[in-house]
Amino acid sequence: MAQAVFRKLEGIHDLQASDQKTLLSILKKELNGYSVFDLMKIQAQLEKDFKDLPPEYKKRLQQKLSEHLFVNFKSILHNDNFQNSDLNMEQYREFLEWFKSRMDDDMPGTMILYYLCALYNIFITETPLHPEGTPFPGGFFVEKAEGKYYCPVKDKQKDNVEAICKFCIAKQMDMG
DSSP states (O other), rough: HHHHHHHHHHHHHTSSBBBBBHHHHHHHHHHTOOOOHHHHHHHHHHHHTTTTHHHHHHHHHHHHHHHHHHHHHHHHHHHSSSOOOBBBBHHHHHHHHHHHHOOOOOOOOHEEEEEEHHHHIIIOOOSSSSOOEETTTEEOOEEEEEEEEEEEEEHHTTTTTTTTTTOOOOEEEOOO
16 A cells, blocks of 8 residues: 555656645545545554553643644645645655655554655645644743744754654754
């Protein structure tokens, strides 16, 4: 499944239009194969992943990320009213290479869904991967100031090959 999705995303190079509208069209087609039950599976996985977090923090984080996933899912399927522009093809290719390096034959469809939503944030809405207000340890949050997004952990993740953060539009928050 992951390989088929990847080939479609990679195929954008062959299309005459390498713009947001083309990518959104691909994302819509892919997301039509998912249901609310797939979103619930992701929520269950988050529950497992966050099991060791302090209860109050875990609750806030899960709520924010679940809400973001549902909003993205709905938005991708129903977004027809946006300002179309060209994709940053260099960054797009980098993302696809990163995505390809994560793929294996056993990649669950819910993980693919997560990456599709990330593509939407990065290349269509140009918003952070963690939405504004996402809590982080120490009482920090993803924030928006003067039209720019700031993340308290961006720099800590820049060398993590597993992290998708390097593609996020958020800047490192000034922690001083």
